[in-house]
Amino acid sequence: MVMSWIWTGMVGLALVFGLVGGAPGLAQAAMTGAGRAVELGVSLAGSLCLWSGFAELLRQGGLRDRLGRLLSPLLGRLYPTARDDPETMGSLSGNVTANLLGLGNAATPLGIAAVRRMQALAGSTAATDEMCLLIVMNTASIQLLPTTVAALRGSLGAARPFDILPAVWLTSACSVTAGILAAKGLKRLWR
Amino acid sequence: MAVTDYLVPGLLLLAACAALRKKQDVYGALQEGGQNGLRLVFTVLPALVMLLTALELLRQSGALEALTRLLTPAARLVGIPAQTLPLVLVRPFSGSAALAVGADLMGTYGPDSRIGRTAAIMLGSTETTFYTISVYFGAAGIKKTRYAVPAALIADLAGFASAALFARIL
Numbered sequence: 586m587v588m589s590w591i592w593t594g595m596v597g598l599a600l601v602f603g604l605v606g607g608a609p610g611l612a613q614a615a616m617t618g619a620g621r622a623v624e625l626g627v628s629l630a631g632s633l634c635l636w637s638g639f640a641e642l643l644r645q646g647g648l649r650d651r652l653g654r655l656l657s658p659l660l661g662r663l664y665p666t667a668r669d670d671p672e673t674m675g676s677l678s679g680n681v682t683a684n685l686l687g688l689g690n691a692a693t694p695l696g697i698a699a700v701r702r703m704q705a706l707a708g709s710t711a712a713t714d715e716m717c718l719l720i721v722m723n724t725a726s727i728q729l730l731p732t733t734v735a736a737l738r739g740s741l742g743a744a745r746p747f748d749i750l751p752a753v754w755l756t757s758a759c760s761v762t763a764g765i766l767a768a769k770g771l772k773r774l775w776r
Numbered sequence: 777m778a779v780t781d782y783l784v785p786g787l788l789l790l791a792a793c794a795a796l797r798k799k800q801d802v803y804g805a806l807q808e809g810g811q812n813g814l815r816l817v818f819t820v821l822p823a824l825v826m827l828l829t830a831l832e833l834l835r836q837s838g839a840l841e842a843l844t845r846l847l848t849p850a851a852r853l854v855g856i857p858a859q860t861l862p863l864v865l866v867r868p869f870s871g872s873a874a875l876a877v878g879a880d881l882m883g884t885y886g887p888d889s890r891i892g893r894t895a896a897i898m899l900g901s902t903e904t905t906f907y908t909i910s911v912y913f914g915a916a917g918i919k920k921t922r923y924a925v926p927a928a929l930i931a932d933l934a935g936f937a938s939a940a941l942f943a944r945i946l
Contacts, residue, residue, distance in 0.1 A: 587869045587906070592830055598843075599833035608837045618832025622824040625879050626817055634813035639791055641809025642802060646795030689871075689903075690812070693911065700916040711920035712913065720912060720924045724905040725931040730787075731900030737879055738896055743887035747780035749896050752942035756901040759938035764931025771923035 625740065632736035639732075640688045649686065653678040663765075664715050666706075673702045677719070684723065687730040696723055714772050721764035727757045823872035824879075831862075831880050854933070856940040859891050863898055864936050868905040868929070875899065894943035902935045 603611045643649045657678050660668075667673040676699035683692035700716055707713050712720075731753050739746035795802045834840040844858045851858040863881060866873040881895040905928045913921055 588873060591866065591869070591873070592826060595830040595834055598839045599830070599837040602837035602839035602842065606838050611833055611836055614832040614836035615829050618829035619825050621832070621883070622821070622828040622876070625828070626821040626824055630814060630817045633817055634810040637813030637816065638806035638809035639788060641805045641812070642791040642795050645800045645805045646791055647798055648791060648794050690816070696912055697915040700912045700918070704916040704918060710918055712918050712922045712924055716918065717922060717924040717927060720909055721927050721931055723912070724903045724908050724928040725935060726901055726903040728900060733875070734896050734900040737875070738882065738887045741879065741882045741887045745780055747783055749893060749900065750780055752893070752897045752939070752946045753900040755942050756897055756935055756938045760901060760931045760935030763934030764927055767927040767930040768923065771927055775923045
């Protein structure tokens, strides 16, 4: 619903500005924008196809599960309640691993499964601290391979589409740290 | 040569070897996954068309420029380029909208420019916060979200500010 308001607002604002400022070529601009979107979609299709194939390969080859096992000691420390429940831990580590590999579509169902299981165990409709932590870790997006963005950069002619990797890692680390610290701090206020 | 040049073929080879060792159908898996990628393109394409149309209208009318000028002081406060503010504003609500705005920024200023890189880093290291919260908590029947929203927004803000910082120094 928010996007409906944003989109309508954008078009309305453009029309008002166009009428007041007398900017020519609004109809032409609309067509240009629509055409550019399709060009973008077409040039993105190749690398998105490739990376989604790579993702499936990681899953079938067992590399995804191996990464998940590598992470479980750290996750156990962050989620002390979930640690004792293998089902929660399974979805949780799957969710984090999928996020790390830039597989948002695979991460969402696993994350939902983890929250559902936590809710069933907690037996309340209020978010637990560990659910809030899971939300923060998902919205702060810890990605090792931001494939969609790299695909986008490549399609727009970047010299080295993947050279933003170190910056993305550092930025993700900053936002996840800030999120975890905020969650730990706010936990005390929200009794 | 940059390390990242070898990263892509290296990763592909690693994943293929691991799957071969487990006697999996590597080529079949690649194609199966590829289908998902194409489906993703079709899913986001209508959103890209609608948003890039609206963005192009905003630019042509001069509204985008005025908006950027208006938002410059706020952007300076957080330390991010004012041109990337539209991206910051839509990012928590819609992934495809953010992709469209990010693509527009990279296309307008160049993917290797500072603004283009800042936009890319922001896209790569943040998520659709409100969407994620509503989907996760909605599916589990959570009514009281407690501090999930403020904590997630603090993480986002830290992400945007550090994206601008690292685009400048790296």
